[in-house]
Amino acid sequence: MTLIYIAFGLLGGQSLLALLAPAAYRYLPLGLGGSGLLLALAGLPAWLGQSSALPLDATAGFYLALLGALYLGVGFYLRDYLAHHPGPRARLETLLLPLFAGSMAGVVLAPLGYSFLFLWEGMALLGYLLIALEGPAALAGSRAFFLASRVSGAGLFLALLLLIQGGPREGLVHLVWAGLVLGFGTKAALFPLHAWLPKAHPVAMSPLSALLSGGMVKLGLYGLYRALDWAGPAPAWVGWLLLGLGLAGAVYALVLGLAENDYKGVLAYSSVENLNLLLAALGGYFLLQHPFFLLAFFFHQAAHALFKGLLFLGSGALKERGLSALGGLFPKLPQTAAYSLLAAAVGAGLPPLAGFLGEWYLYQGFLSVPKGGVVSLLALGVGVLALVGALAAALYVRLLGLAFLGLPRSSQALEVHEVGLYGQVGLGLLALGLVGLSLFPGALLAPLNPPLYPVALLALGLLGLGGGLVYLLQRKPWRSYTPWDCGYNQPGQPGSALSPRMQPNALGYSEQLLRLFPFVEVKIEASREGLLHPPTLRWQGGDWWGTLEALFARGYLFLARQAQRLQSGSLHLYLLLQFLALLFVLGVSWQ
Amino acid sequence: MVGRKSLDALIRLYALQNVLLGLLAFVLAEGELHFILAGLGLLLIKGVLIPLYLFRLLERLGISHEVESYLSIPLSLLLGGLLAGVGFWVGRSFVLEGARLPEAVPVAIGLILLGMLFMVSRKKAVTQVLGFLALENGVFLLALAETHGLPLFIEIGVALDAFAAVVLAGVLIFRIKETFQHIDTARMRELKG
Structure with a gap:
């Protein structure tokens, strides 16, 4: 202590x-x-x-x-x-x-009590203030953050006040758990309530995004897990809800992330995906109490905190964040790019890195459901997991490929500086943690007695394989071709300069994939300036948080206007209302 | 108070009420010093200072000393009687265990209700102040009846608070008079969002 x-x-x-x-x-x-x-x-x-x-x-x-x-x-x-x-x-x-x-x-x-609520609200308020410091550009994002924390607060106040008042009573258990899911679920970006996160996290400054995505949202997960101590075992519907929404939300967030143009926006969608997977793991644990779900829940949280923290910190070096304007940053930002590559490899779930192990435990959890009954349907979750894994890999390949490889798509893209010594220490420490977690997962998971495969051996094996491959390739001298000069410019040959516009832009890269999913609409619009100009790609879908905000505002104003009818301006009427309220209270409390 | 048409008579009645309250405090004192001090403070501030101040205010305002009301006198009396009945009826269930003067609790609640009725139904700003003061007396009586005496500081603080409220209200009324040339709160309807 x-x-x-x-x-x-x-x-x-x-x-x-x-x-x-x-x-x-x-x-x-x-x-x-x-x-x-x-x-x-x-x-x-x-x-x-x-x-x-x-x-x-x-x-x-x-x-x-x-x-x-x-x-x-x-x-x-x-x-x-x-x-x-x-x-x-x-x-x-x-x-x-x-x-x-x-x-x-x-x-x-904090223990269960008012101090918890106080700190929770303080955390939300400070987070809001820090985002709002970004100025007018962050207005919509900070507002979304604030409203989401109000929704979260509403659920938590309901549930925790009931719990503080004397534990879960018969009949109230469902109400308490509904409040807990609403309160902690909103903070942990549970699927339909996640929409605030991709608006709020990208507009914050990068180190703050790292704290929000790596740390704060995990506390929603912490709350749901801790609630087992506070409110007793969860009713079955909570487990099913978390599982269903979590798996659906993971796919949904990844698809929107594949359409997103903002570098940090893509990272935010990836956070939503990982959080929803974690919620699904927790839901599985609530339903089956199987240790594999718990292993996945804890290990993947640690991995996600580190790799998402690293990626968000790395994004701090970028000035221009639109993927369609980035490219070719690897030579300008060697350290940041290398760290981001490591983190993205973890995020894509490549073995033997930490991101793989968490998903592997989750697979094991889904595969070990008891046969017979409705529960056996859970095994279908494996299919969803496979889809999520593939989409996540696509998301990170697209993100890093567009930002760091190829040719710069705009002149602003190259106006970047590598971070200083302290920044590199910060990135390096997180990367060190990530490598340690990847090589020695057993050290962290020891309290849960995990079944481990020899990760370190596998890692060394893969490393040797990769090294051997590189060695073999290096032995043959590279040969250069310039059939159509397609792909890269040949040094020393003027006149064959490639235009950056020959590369796919952010939406073009993932267009084919996006067309598979009905909730995102991709349109090709012909240019108005004539046939010689290329058509533009547009997409829409997914942003219903704005709609929700507008609906809420309209409803609130409507209620306010109804309430305004009471305000005639007459002092006597106000006094009369107070008088009637007093009489009412007297009447109610009279026995 | 409910049945009177003259403001002067109202203020005199209010003063009488305070003197009676002060005397009640003396009776309940049983020789305890702080009760006697509280009673003295009550007599001095509420029985003398506030009424004098109100008389002076009326004089300086130069308005008619007639109470204007939404309700006629008989109706006011009827409603007042009814509310007093409600106070008696309801008040018995509010007596705490070990109350010093359980009989006074219904009276106090009746007084609070009557004070509110006065504030709601009378038009002039001065009458609203008087209604508030009557209500405040009801609260004081309730405290006196239910407890074995609040700490002295609180009682004196409450009495001084009432006095400060009256002074503020007086200044405010004066300003209203200057701005609008009347103090009829029924004609002020801008207080809305």
């Missing part, structure tokens, strides 16, 4: 320093990164079962370690990132970020 106290002290001190000193962001590697290290050091032993005392039990320990690892990387990265922000803004962010980080760690440590 001492470590945790020191960690919170560091966070508080960092915020305090931002109040006093203008360039306090310089100390973020210590204030945020150092506290992350301490939190991880405090959390891991608790998770591994070496010390377990409330409030730091095994579950809390796991999430504390996860958050801590993320803070460590982000803390270092921020040191470089905030140096580019104007002074007052960097100062405000240095003030708010440690508070945000502290409230997230506090949520994990």
Whole structure:
């Protein structure tokens, strides 16, 4: 516990320093990164079962370690990132970020009670403020974040107040669980409620996106898992709901991600996909209590926190974020690109990396359902998982291929700078965690007694295979052809310059795939300037959060206008209403 | 109070009410110092200061000293009687265990209801202040009847609060008079969203 106290002290001190000193962001590697290290050091032993005392039990320990690892990387990265922000803004962010980080760690440590609600709401509010600091461009995103946290708060207040009032009573169990699913599910981007995330996360600054996608949304999952302690076993419908919506949402988010043009938007959709898979795993655990689901749930969370944190941090180096304007960044950003490649390989679920193992456990879970009865239908989930795996691979190939390979599609694309030393340390720490997780998953999963395949051996084998292949290819000298000069420019041959427009753009790349799915509509529009100009591709679908917001606003205004009829402006009428209310209360409380 | 047409008489009645309340506090005091002090404060602030201030306010406003009401006097009396009945009827169930003066609880609730009726049905701003004061007296009586005495500071604080509220309301009424040339709240209808 001492470590945790020191960690919170560091966070508080960092915020305090931002109040006093203008360039306090310089100390973020210590204030945020150092506290992350301490939190991880405090959390891991608790998770591994070496010390377990409330409030730091095994579950809390796991999430504390996860958050801590993320803070460590982000803390270092921020040191470089905030140096580019104007002074007052960097100062405000240095003030708010440690508070945000502290409230997230506090949520994990808080017992069931008002303190939990307070920290949860504080976390949502601070997150909103930090996104809103981006200015007018982030207006829609921060509003979506705020409204989603209100929806989440509504469900949580209902459920947790009922729980605080005296535990789940007969008949209220379903209501409590409905509130919990609404409250934590919204935060964890459960499928129909996910729509806020792809709007909010891309507009935040990159290190904040890493904290949101890597850390904050995981707390929704934490809440649902923790609810087993608070509210007892979940009714069967909760498990089915999470499973069904989770699997559907994973496919849905991936397809929208394949159509998305914004680099960070694609990452946000990938977050929705991973979160929905995790919710499906949790739903499977609720239904069957099978350890494979739990293994998938915990391991994939750790993997996702690290690789998504790494990818979002990497996106901080980009100025232009539209995929159709990017390209050819590998030589300009060698480190960032290499780290992003590693993270994307994990995200695509390539063996032997960490992303594969989580999905493998999930497969095992679906394959081990008992035969007979409705439950055996769950085995069909394997098919959905296979589709998800393929789409995720396509998503990351498209993302990295369009951004880092080929020729730059615009001149703005090349206006990038590789991050400084601190930034590279931050990226490197997360990548190190990812590699460690990939090679030694057993170290993290020890408390759950997982069946492991020899990952390290497999990794070495694959590495040897790859190395051998490269060696074999290198032995033959490369030969150059220039039949149509199709693909790459030949050095030293002027006149054969390729135009970047010969490459597919962001939508063209995935158009064929998108046409398979009915909920996205792709249209080819002929150019108005004549036949010689190429047609443009457009797509639509998926954005119903805006519709929802508009509906909500209209309904609210309608109600407000009805209420306004009461406001005649007469003081006496107002007094009379109060008088009647008093009489009503007297009448109700009279026995 | 409900049946009176003259503002002067109303203020005098209010003063009388306060004197009676103060005396009640003395009776209940049983020699305890803080009750005596609270009663004294009540007599001084509510029995003397507030009525004097209200008289002066009326004088400076220079308006007719007649109560204008939405309801006729007989109807007011009828409703008042009815509300007092409601107070008695309902009030018995609000007596806490160990109340000092259980008989006074229905009276206090009746007084609160009557104060509200007064505020709702009378038109002039001054009458609304008087209604509020009567209501406040009801609350005081309730506290006196139910408890074995609130802490002295709270009682004196409440009395001073009432006085401050009256002073503020007086200033406000004066400003209303300056701005609108009347203090008829029934004619002010801009208070809406």
